[in-house]
Amino acid sequence: MWKDAWKDLIARYEGRLLAFAQSRLPNDSEEVVQDTFMGFDYSLPNYDDKRCLEAYLFAICRHKLTDRLRHKGRRPTVRLPGGSTSGRGNELSGGIPTPSYLVRSDERRDIEEKALSRAISEQVDYWQQRGDWTKLKCVELLFVRDWANNKVASDLGITEQQVANFKHDFREKVKSALKRPDVFPELYE
Amino acid sequence: MATREPCRREIQRCYRSRDYEMYFWLLWVFPSGEKHLNTCSHTAVDCMANESDQKFPTHFSEDKLATPGDSMPLNPTQSDLERYQDEDLPAEEMTQIEKLLRDNPKLMAKLERLNEQRNAGVHSFAAIWRRDRLSCPDREQLRSYLRRLGAISDKHRSYIEFHLEKIGCQICKANLADLERQRDESTEDSAVRRQRIFQSSVGYLQK
Numbered sequence: 162m163w164k165d166a167w168k169d170l171i172a173r174y175e176g177r178l179l180a181f182a183q184s185r186l187p188n189d190s191e192e193v194v195q196d197t198f199m200g201f202d203y204s205l206p207n208y209d210d211k212r213c214l215e216a217y218l219f220a221i222c223r224h225k226l227t228d229r230l231r232h233k234g235r236r237p238t239v240r241l242p243g244g245s246t247s248g249r250g251n252e253l254s255g256g257i258p259t260p261s262y263l264v265r266s267d268e269r270r271d272i273e274e275k276a277l278s279r280a281i282s283e284q285v286d287y288w289q290q291r292g293d294w295t296k297l298k299c300v301e302l303l304f305v306r307d308w309a310n311n312k313v314a315s316d317l318g319i320t321e322q323q324v325a326n327f328k329h330d331f332r333e334k335v336k337s338a339l340k341r342p343d344v345f346p347e348l349y350e
Numbered sequence: 351m352a353t354r355e356p357c358r359r360e361i362q363r364c365y366r367s368r369d370y371e372m373y374f375w376l377l378w379v380f381p382s383g384e385k386h387l388n389t390c391s392h393t394a395v396d397c398m399a400n401e402s403d404q405k406f407p408t409h410f411s412e413d414k415l416a417t418p419g420d421s422m423p424l425n426p427t428q429s430d431l432e433r434y435q436d437e438d439l440p441a442e443e444m445t446q447i448e449k450l451l452r453d454n455p456k457l458m459a460k461l462e463r464l465n466e467q468r469n470a471g472v473h474s475f476a477a478i479w480r481r482d483r484l485s486c487p488d489r490e491q492l493r494s495y496l497r498r499l500g501a502i503s504d505k506h507r508s509y510i511e512f513h514l515e516k517i518g519c520q521i522c523k524a525n526l527a528d529l530e531r532q533r534d535e536s537t538e539d540s541a542v543r544r545q546r547i548f549q550s551s552v553g554y555l556q557k
Contacts, residue, residue, distance in 0.1 A: 164552060171548050176531060176540065181524035184441045191547065198551050216483055219521050223437040237451045239435075239461055270471045277475070278482045285485050294509040301485055301517055305476050307429030316516075 171198060174215065178222050185226055196225040280338035284331060295319065299327045426450070429476050431461050435468075438480060438520050486519060492526050496533070 178197055182190035200221040201208075208217065230236035288297045298317055302308045303324070310328070314321045426434070426447055433439045434447045451458050468474070479485070487495070487510050494501040495510045502510070513519055514526065532540070 163555070167552060167555065168544075168548055171544050171551075175544050175547055176528035177521075177524045179543075180527035180531065181520060183527075184520070184524070185437065185444065191543070195547050195550055198547065199554060202551075202555050213483065216481065216521075219524075220481070226437055236448060237458065239458070239465055274478055278478050278484065281479060282482070282484050289485075292503070292505060294505050297485060298509065298512055298516075301479075301513075305429070305479050305517060307427045307476065 170201075174218055177215075178218060181219065181222055182226055186229060189229055193222065193225050193229060196229075197222040200225060276339060277335070280335045283338060284334050296327050296331075299324055300331045303328055426457070428460075428464065431464055432468075432474060432477055433480070435461070435465070436477070436480070438518075440518050440520070443518075480519075483519075483521065485513065486522050487513065489525055489529070492522065493529055496526060496529050 175194055178194045179190055182193040186193060197218060201218060204221065227236060231238060285297060288294075295317060299313055299319070302313045302316065303310070308316075310321050310324045314324045317324075430439065430443075430447070434444060437444070439447070451461065468477075491502060491506075491510065493499075495507055510522075514522055
């Protein structure tokens with residue numbers, strides 16, 4: 162039974178993971194995919210089934226890819242807090258955990274991230290349903306690609322004023338969705 | 351209930367108490383904060399990572415990252431560096447940033463500070479958007495895009511192309527490449543490959 166489930170999982174996601182790995186490591190891509198599935202098996206106890214499985218597998222795949230690239234010396238090693246080059250840091254430079262870090266637990270952060278994700282998603286879905294593709298493109302370039310207003314305007318063939326309006330409108334909508342006492346009490350009174 | 355606009359002092363308090371998450375939240379959601387951020391020459395990375403600076407930031411270091419919108423990859427923005435860390439840029443841009451990092455200690459220092467923020471759990475708007483794939487087309491839409499089916503409108507098709515090429519979403523590109531391979535590759539080839547992965551992993555599973 163579990164073997165069938167494992168086979169189904171591989172059949173469903175192997176192709177897209179392979180294509181992702183091939184763009185960076187054409188010769189080792191199959192090993193990366195295999196490591197990804199093994200990593201998924203190891204991490205199953207921590208997997209939140211409310212999360213998108215595909216996104217979760219791609220996140221594991223990215224880590225496996227990075228490990229291999231680093232092992233091959235292709236990816237520069239980045240020093241992490243405390244002078245370590247691996248592991249997960251839990252403090253800012255200086256070795257002293259920040260008060261905010263101690264107070265704002267992982268749980269709280271998780272709630273905040275989910276609230277933000279939901280707020281953005283509502284607006285994106287709304288625009289997609291209405292066919293407001295220009296607004297969506299505009300906001301995506303501004304916030305995901307980090308482009309400046311004038312560059313976005315030039316690229317999309319709209320005025321800078323329109324870009325500013327879309328940006329303002331989007332922020333207001335997200336801000337409004339976040340004003341909930343259980344998520345951001347600081348924004349709610 | 352009335353919404354309370356935080357004054358500059360409240361933003362300042364968040365910064366001084368190193369409550370960086372709330373500090374940037376306030377800057378992001380309130381126009382007064384945005385105005386401050388726009389007139390300030392600090393980068394977000396400097397602002398959050400420079401612990402020795404106990405004053406409210408009024409100026410920024412000169413070695414700031416690129417102005418948003420500068421061409422990649424000679425001048426990667428903070429968003430580009432985040433995407434580099436997440437293996438979420440096209441392969442050519444990834445390679446170019448790797449080279450830049452080897453040659454440019456300042457850029458490497460920026461990346462290290464960015465890592466510090468992320469490890470400390472600071473929210474990144476773009477990272478949440480990308481991680482949760484909030485604007486990605488689903489697989490059926492990609493299939494329609496690939497086969498030029500009439501299930502999606504021309505404007506929708508144009509958006510998918512934009513998402514793939516201009517945003518450069520690597521997961522959607524991988525999905526599209528997979529769909530193309532399914533179309534072109536023989537069923538036998540893919541079955542053999544899947545069987546190989548299955549056989550090499552099934553023995554290690556934690557049942």
